[in-house]
Amino acid sequence: MKHYYKLEEVNQELNTLREKGLTRGKEVGFPFDKVGMSIKKGCTTYIAGAPASGKSEFWLELLVNLSCLYGWKHVVFTPETGSIQEVYAELCFKYIGKPYYSTVEGCMSESERTRAEMFISQHFIVVDPKDDSISINDFYKIVDGIEQDLGITVNTTTIDPFNEIKHEIGNGRQDLYIEEILGECRRNARATGRHNCLITHVRDQPFIEKEGARFNPMPSAREFAGGQAWFRKGEQMVIVWRPPYNVTRESGDGVYEGNEVIIKVAKEKPKGASIKGEYTFFYDKKRNAYYYKENHQMIYAKRDTQVEQKKIKLEQPKIDEQSYYSGIAFKSNRDTHLEDNEDFYNEELPI
Numbered sequence: 001m002k003h004y005y006k007l008e009e010v011n012q013e014l015n016t017l018r019e020k021g022l023t024r025g026k027e028v029g030f031p032f033d034k035v036g037m038s039i040k041k042g043c044t045t046y047i048a049g050a051p052a053s054g055k056s057e058f059w060l061e062l063l064v065n066l067s068c069l070y071g072w073k074h075v076v077f078t079p080e081t082g083s084i085q086e087v088y089a090e091l092c093f094k095y096i097g098k099p100y101y102s103t104v105e106g107c108m109s110e111s112e113r114t115r116a117e118m119f120i121s122q123h124f125i126v127v128d129p130k131d132d133s134i135s136i137n138d139f140y141k142i143v144d145g146i147e148q149d150l151g152i153t154v155n156t157t158t159i160d161p162f163n164e165i166k167h168e169i170g171n172g173r174q175d176l177y178i179e180e181i182l183g184e185c186r187r188n189a190r191a192t193g194r195h196n197c198l199i200t201h202v203r204d205q206p207f208i209e210k211e212g213a214r215f216n217p218m219p220s221a222r223e224f225a226g227g228q229a230w231f232r233k234g235e236q237m238v239i240v241w242r243p244p245y246n247v248t249r250e251s252g253d254g255v256y257e258g259n260e261v262i263i264k265v266a267k268e269k270p271k272g273a274s275i276k277g278e279y280t281f282f283y284d285k286k287r288n289a290y291y292y293k294e295n296h297q298m299i300y301a302k303r304d305t306q307v308e309q310k311k312i313k314l315e316q317p318k319i320d321e322q323s324y325y326s327g328i329a330f331k332s333n334r335d336t337h338l339e340d341n342e343d344f345y346n347e348e349l350p351i
Helices: 007-020 055-070 084-096 110-123 136-150 174-192 229-233
Strands: 044-049 074-077 124-126 156-159 195-201 208-210 213-215 236-241 260-267 277-284 289-294 297-300 328-332 346-350
Touching: 044 055, 044 174, 055 074, 055 084, 055 110, 055 156, 055 195, 055 289, 074 136, 084 110, 084 124, 110 124, 136 156, 136 174, 174 195, 174 229, 277 297
Parallel strands: 044 195, 044 236, 074 124, 074 156, 156 195
Antiparallel strands: 208 213, 236 260, 260 277, 277 289, 289 297, 328 346
8 A cells, every 4th residue: 555645646636625725624503603613524523521511412412413404424432321212312302402201391292203213313323332342443343334234424423432442551651552542533534534523531630719619620632531642643622611600700701600611622623624712602401402692692503504615714824023033033045055064044034
């Protein structure tokens, strides 16, 4: 198998890239500037958060949105969500916006149940190895088998949580092992054109106290359980954080609400697919759905309008006059061959 390519070997693809430009991935039902992320084929998303922070809830909603907007199909391995039946019931709830169980007040009607089951059956497949443990490679082989057996194309895969798959570290270093696993996740996404998602926990954090509340602070991308290997290998990295109720927001603008959730895009890769930042959402328990606020209105995800993949406008980087080389910018001299023993020379440009 060839592992290197000269430019002329990919000239046609390069010209196509020049004409079309970089594009971000599929939008997820919320405006891009409100959620800061998109789902691009052949790429990965890693999501982390403390237990009960809502990371699985948030991601499953995005998957349902992708199916509504683009007809995408998903394979999910999410044993912490519950049994096979409970996972499908949760997905039906997210699709209709009403509880699946007839024992719950306000549950979906029989016609809504039929509609939900038909839709979820067309777009989701749940993996459950029962009492067998499976590695990440085993999981991706199962997904390959699903495509072959059912004659479908799977657009995304989800492993939730990461610690539910079989790990064989042996006597090796944990960080190198995790880097290899994450590398396999990325390589599989590239090879298949799928979007692979891994959901994990954050490592133990010290509690902080503020205004009488005791809580964990917003984690950083380097605080994924397992260490910085996630940050080194990550592409689109997302942190889900539930802030402490009734504590003053960091911005000083009021206090956190009881159903408030902060979605933090901690790493943006590939270029333009996401935008680093913190995005405020609220969880509607009755509808099992997230919304953001705008002009005192609750705005839920839109599932009835496809959004084209937008070209990315790349801006020239700006020089930070205060810190960049103490006020002096340097322009490399590229028009003169320099001998190995010749002093390196740059043309000094005043700012």
